[in-house]
Amino acid sequence: MDRSMKKRFRASVTARLSFVIFVFLAGVLIGRLGKPLLGESVLATGDFQTPSWETKALNKEAQGVVKGAQEVVKSAFSRASLTGTTRSIKPGPVRTVCENTCPTARDGVCQDGRPSPGSNATSFYETLHPVVCDLGTDCADCGPWVTTATPEALAWAPVALLRTAETKLLVRRVASPAGYIFGITDPELDTDVSRHVNGTGLFEPVLTLLWHQLLANCVQQDGSRRLVVDVGANFGYYTLMAASLGCRVKA
Numbered sequence: 001m002d003r004s005m006k007k008r009f010r011a012s013v014t015a016r017l018s019f020v021i022f023v024f025l026a027g028v029l030i031g032r033l034g035k036p037l038l039g040e041s042v043l044a045t046g047d048f049q050t051p052s053w054e055t056k057a058l059n060k061e062a063q064g065v066v067k068g069a070q071e072v073v074k075s076a077f078s079r080a081s082l083t084g085t086t087r088s089i090k091p092g093p094v095r096t097v098c099e100n101t102c103p104t105a106r107d108g109v110c111q112d113g114r115p116s117p118g119s120n121a122t123s124f125y126e127t128l129h130p131v132v133c134d135l136g137t138d139c140a141d142c143g144p145w146v147t148t149a150t151p152e153a154l155a156w157a158p159v160a161l162l163r164t165a166e167t168k169l170l171v172r173r174v175a176s177p178a179g180y181i182f183g184i185t186d187p188e189l190d191t192d193v194s195r196h197v198n199g200t201g202l203f204e205p206v207l208t209l210l211w212h213q214l215l216a217n218c219v220q221q222d223g224s225r226r227l228v229v230d231v232g233a234n235f236g237y238y239t240l241m242a243a244s245l246g247c248r249v250k251a
Contacts, residue, residue, distance in 0.1 A: 097136025097154065098144040103163075104132050110142035112159075113171045113181070117143045125173035125181060128198060132169075134159040170194075174237075175201025176208055180244035182237065193235050203237050211241055218247035 100106055110116040111132040115124035132138075134157045136145035147154075162169050168186045173179055174197070184194035196203045218226045228242040233251035242249045 092148045092150055094146060094148055095154070096144045096146050098139040099137045100140050102133030102137040105138045106140045108141060110138060112136070112138045112142050112145070113183075114142050114145075116141065125171070128170045128172045128184075130168065130170050131159055131183065132163065170198075172197070172201070174241075176241070177212060178241050178244040180240045182240060193237065197237075207238075208241070211238055212245070215242055215245045215247055218242070218245050 102111070104111050111130065112135050113129065113131040114135070115121045133142075135147070137157075137160075139145075159169060169183055170185070171181055171183050174182050182197060184190070184197050187195040187198040193203050202208055215228065218228070220226070225246055225248045228247040228249050230239045230242065230249060230251040233239050236251070239249055239251045
């Protein structure tokens, strides 16, 4: 198969899969009007299937992709709680991190992604702020970082790694009801996720709305939480959204 044919084939598969996803999401919104969300029934039963008429519209290669995705989801549901009866894992012990190992520590400016002590956190996160230090490593300027993170997580220094690679990291609050803090890079260089979040506070507004609809009931009346499996996770936008809405998340 020559290069042009491969390119046309990939474009065909992408277009058809996009159509399937569009039909699924449209069905979710329509179902909201008179019956439980399709996503809710999936969470309750693990029944994740593509309607036969949609599958027939795909060629054999695309059908294989869809079926493979279905098997991944079914496998995840078979290992997870489908009814929300599994209790949340208790957080680990509280730890306090207070170091001044960041190169910009003690310069009078908090640069670990948090507002300076005494400042307004709500207004702080409405705009982009550069992050130069890992949490807890700019203690003189930011104050201690209190966390339940594991020792393994604390040993990881992602901001220092980005700093070594001369890659910018900026944070702001996402403009959605969940309102979680999200990290991006230079919007001038990343014209996709970073530019959209910088300009509007959101990435993929329609899908953001749909995810909020799907995950609205993550926390059950008995206090248990449903499971969200974010396959790939990629840039973490939807991973953080699910966690901020109270879901258990595997990414």
